[in-house]
Amino acid sequence: MSVTQPNAVIATQPVSRAAELSWLRRAARGVRLFVRRSPMSAVWACVAAGIIFMAVAAPVLAPYAPLKSDFRRMTKPPEPPHYFGTDQIGRDTLSRVIYGSRASLTVAFGAVLLGTTVGALWGLASGYFGGRFDIVSQRLIEFMQSFPDLILAMAIAMALGAGMGTVIVAIAITRIPFGGRVIRAVVLSLKELSYVEAARGLGASHLRMMARHILPQCIAPYLILATTHLGVAIIIEASLGFLGVGIPPPMPTWGNMLADSLNAGLVPPWWLVLFPGMAITITVLAFNLLGDGIRDILDPRLRGAVK
Amino acid sequence: MYSYIVRRLAFGAVTVVGVSIVVFVVMRVLPGDPLIAIFGPEGFTKLTAEQRANYMAELGLSDPLVFQYLHWMRDIASGSFGRSFFRSENVADMILRRGPLTAEIAFLSVVLSWVVGIPVAVVSALRPNSLSDNLSRFISILFLAVPGFWLGMLIVLALLFWFGYRAPLANVSLFIDPLANLQIVIGPAIVLGLGQAAYIARMARSSLLEVIREDYVRTARAKGLSGRLVISLHALPNALLPVITLSGILLGFVLAGSIPVERAFGTPGLGYAMFSAVNERDVFVMQNLVFLYAVVFVLLNILVDLTIAWLDPRIRYQ
Numbered sequence: 101m102s103v104t105q106p107n108a109v110i111a112t113q114p115v116s117r118a119a120e121l122s123w124l125r126r127a128a129r130g131v132r133l134f135v136r137r138s139p140m141s142a143v144w145a146c147v148a149a150g151i152i153f154m155a156v157a158a159p160v161l162a163p164y165a166p167l168k169s170d171f172r173r174m175t176k177p178p179e180p181p182h183y184f185g186t187d188q189i190g191r192d193t194l195s196r197v198i199y200g201s202r203a204s205l206t207v208a209f210g211a212v213l214l215g216t217t218v219g220a221l222w223g224l225a226s227g228y229f230g231g232r233f234d235i236v237s238q239r240l241i242e243f244m245q246s247f248p249d250l251i252l253a254m255a256i257a258m259a260l261g262a263g264m265g266t267v268i269v270a271i272a273i274t275r276i277p278f279g280g281r282v283i284r285a286v287v288l289s290l291k292e293l294s295y296v297e298a299a300r301g302l303g304a305s306h307l308r309m310m311a312r313h314i315l316p317q318c319i320a321p322y323l324i325l326a327t328t329h330l331g332v333a334i335i336i337e338a339s340l341g342f343l344g345v346g347i348p349p350p351m352p353t354w355g356n357m358l359a360d361s362l363n364a365g366l367v368p369p370w371w372l373v374l375f376p377g378m379a380i381t382i383t384v385l386a387f388n389l390l391g392d393g394i395r396d397i398l399d400p401r402l403r404g405a406v407k
Numbered sequence: 408m409y410s411y412i413v414r415r416l417a418f419g420a421v422t423v424v425g426v427s428i429v430v431f432v433v434m435r436v437l438p439g440d441p442l443i444a445i446f447g448p449e450g451f452t453k454l455t456a457e458q459r460a461n462y463m464a465e466l467g468l469s470d471p472l473v474f475q476y477l478h479w480m481r482d483i484a485s486g487s488f489g490r491s492f493f494r495s496e497n498v499a500d501m502i503l504r505r506g507p508l509t510a511e512i513a514f515l516s517v518v519l520s521w522v523v524g525i526p527v528a529v530v531s532a533l534r535p536n537s538l539s540d541n542l543s544r545f546i547s548i549l550f551l552a553v554p555g556f557w558l559g560m561l562i563v564l565a566l567l568f569w570f571g572y573r574a575p576l577a578n579v580s581l582f583i584d585p586l587a588n589l590q591i592v593i594g595p596a597i598v599l600g601l602g603q604a605a606y607i608a609r610m611a612r613s614s615l616l617e618v619i620r621e622d623y624v625r626t627a628r629a630k631g632l633s634g635r636l637v638i639s640l641h642a643l644p645n646a647l648l649p650v651i652t653l654s655g656i657l658l659g660f661v662l663a664g665s666i667p668v669e670r671a672f673g674t675p676g677l678g679y680a681m682f683s684a685v686n687e688r689d690v691f692v693m694q695n696l697v698f699l700y701a702v703v704f705v706l707l708n709i710l711v712d713l714t715i716a717w718l719d720p721r722i723r724y725q
Contacts, residue, residue, distance in 0.1 A: 243425035247701045248663030251681075255433050255697045258685050335554050339667045342556055344686045358557060362670075370564055377557035384552035 134397055141393025148386040155201040162195035166352045175364065178371050185371035187357075188364045193371060196352040197379050203341075203353035204383060207268055208333040215272035216326045219279020220318065226280070227287030228310055234284075241277045249274045253336055254345055262348040271336050275329055279322075286321050290314050320398040327391035331384040338380050354380050411716050411723055419709045426701045427483075431476050434694040446688075479694070498695045501680055507580070509669070509676035511588075512595045513661045517654065519600030524607030525650075529638060531608070532615035543608065550605035555664050559598045559671035574672065595668045595676075602664065603657045610653045611646065618646040648719055655711030662700050 135142040154161060164182075170190035178185040184193035226237035244252070256270035290296055291314075299313050340346035341355020349356055354376040361372035446454065454462070470478070487497050527547070531540040566572045574594055579587040618624060619642055627641045628634075669678035677696065684692040716723045 239421070239425065242422060243429050246422055246426045246705050247429070247697070248659035248704060250663035250666065251697055251700050252433075254666070254681070254685055255430070255693060258688070258690075258693060259433055331552065338554055339556065342667050343670065343682050358560065361560075367567060368560065368564065370568070373557070373560045373564060377554065377561070380557065381549075381553050384554075385549065388548065388552055 130397075134393060138393040138396055141389050141396070144386045144389035145393065147382065148390050151201055151383050151386060152205060154198055155205045158199050158202055162192075162198045164192035164195040166191065166196045166199040167350060168192075175369055177369070184375045185369070187360060187369075187372055193357075193375055196357060197354070197375050199352045200354040200357060200376060200379060201383070203264070203347055203351060204334050204337055204380070207264065207271065207337040207347070208330050208387075210268040211271035211333050211337075212275060212326050212329045214268065215275025216279040216322065216329060218272070219276040219281075220283040220322050220325075222276065223280040223283030223285075224287055224310060224314065224318065227284035228291065228306070228314065237280070241280050244273070245277045247274075249332070250336055250339055253340060254343065257340055257345040262345065264347050264351075267337060267340060267346055270340070271333050274336070275333070278329065279325060282321055282325050283318050286318050287314055290317055324391070324395045324398055327387070327394050330391065331388040334380065334384050334387065408716065408723055412713060415709055415712055415716075419705055422705050423702055426705065427480070427698055428476075430694055430698045430701065431479065434690055434697070435472065435475060483695075483698075498692055501692070502677065502696075502699065505675060505677045505680050508588075508592065508674065509665055509678055511592045512599065512665055512669075512674070512676060513658070515592060515596035516599035516603060516661055517658070519596060520603035520607050520654070520657070523600065524604035525611055525643075525647075527604070527608040528611030528615060529643070531612045532619065533634075533638070535616060544612075547605040547608045550601055551609075553602075554667075555598045555602050556667035556671040558601070559594065559668050562594055562598065563672060574674075591672075591674055594672045595665060595674055598668050598671075599661050599664050603654070603660060606653060606657055606660075607650055611650045614649050615642060615646040618642045621645075648715060651711060651715055651718075655708045658707050658711075659704050662704055 134145070168191065170186065170192075172190070173182065173186050174190045175188050176182060176186045176190075182192050182194065184197060186192055187196070222237060226234045247255075252274050253270040256273055257266055260266035260269065296309070296313055299309055304313070337346060337353070338355035338358070341353045342359045343355075344359060346355050347353050349360075357376040358373065361368040361376075364372060487499050527543045531543050534540055563573070574590045575587050579591065615638075624637060624642050627637045632641075665676065665678035666681050667678075668674075669676050670682045673679075681693070681696050681700075683689075684696060
């Protein structure tokens, strides 16, 4: 023992550094692959990264405080101090658009992570155990999918009351069926493979089977699923805000801003309509195309097709 | 075929019951006091305990949940759908008055999505990676990202700015004044139709590209049919099967999308009623409308499935 221990300490260090290096190198190779395979997606990935940066650095980037109203400059069209104009109580639209990205992205990431993860675990369990549990789960998922997304989210958000948490939960619930279906299908096909059967033959417990042998194979489809749903989640969040069941008013969100513009008078000022909507469109476009790129790389079937 | 229809309808009936339970659970059982939903958090705190109990009893909310559910089912079966808190008319009248407008919008938008989406897909698929293909793909990707209600607001604004035109805001029946009715319906239908057309063009393109590689299409070419005939008679019918299924799924997109879009255009349809119900916190109207939308969605999808089965024997004989 006393003799081997120093050796072990010496031995572990280079190994761990090598592992770190190879991890970095693997990441770099992944990025290079991504750029080479779909340059357009790489561009849009940069746009998405820019939007995330905008959300994080909002206090630095925004020229004004998003809630500060200036009653000398109410409903002014875009002109130098206020590049995107001001709303009916003199708040700077540019700053509000920048801050709006925070709400959008928080809700989108929160809801998609929560919803697809719950759905994926559910799908994993129902695909793995099968039988009665699977049948009941399938029916439940079918019931949930009988609602158009936005309507279910509206009903849940209305029942739970306004707030960012409830919006996240409401959108997350509409994502559960997708996660459940996709992962269940993956698990069903995996269950037939001989390595899984071998693991079972060796006496692995259910938990170990699921966690060690089946779950790792679900990561790629899970990532594809999650990224493709980000865009939808952003649109649902904006729609909820626009319909008045989203995050409650003082907080600037793109949907709320569009709803506010309709309250500004008979004819909404064009700058209050144009800019928040453009922010939604560009963000959704960026995340959709990023999702497409990730799918192209991770989906083995598509990978074969590209070559 | 008949056994398939019966099976599909039976499934549909189970789904409708399940849907009603989900709606009930969401609207009544989820944490969140219905009185808070109705009066708002501030209004709720001003009510005395006695008032609260009275309101609950009056609204039938103090009965056991099972009874509440059965009462609701009885209201639906009797065709009245219960009443609204804030309006004198009952929900059934509201649906009859406003429903046709939304139905027209949905129908027109589906027609429009096919009229726009399929030709675009054919042009794309015939010359993959050409300029026109790339352009149409970019436009469809763009339209997947544009929120319909925002596009609607822009259209309303642009028409006002440049032509001083605003669609009439009153609800006009198709049979009384078709022209005014069309003016109300066409805006939302275009917005929702273009949104669907983007999905349809994408799907039809990839499905056409797959079908074009099949042997029977090559045979048709080899025996000397013109390109146009090969596409329209041989390739398209098979390529459109998945597009029909997608179109059924997209009906959910139309039904849900019509809510913010009708709000953007100020169209007095059912979607607008749902928007009002949410903002007036009218739980009962909301509950019935959500149920109605879900049932319509389920029924239309059964219709789509039956159409597919009718067109494709492989499904019928499964």
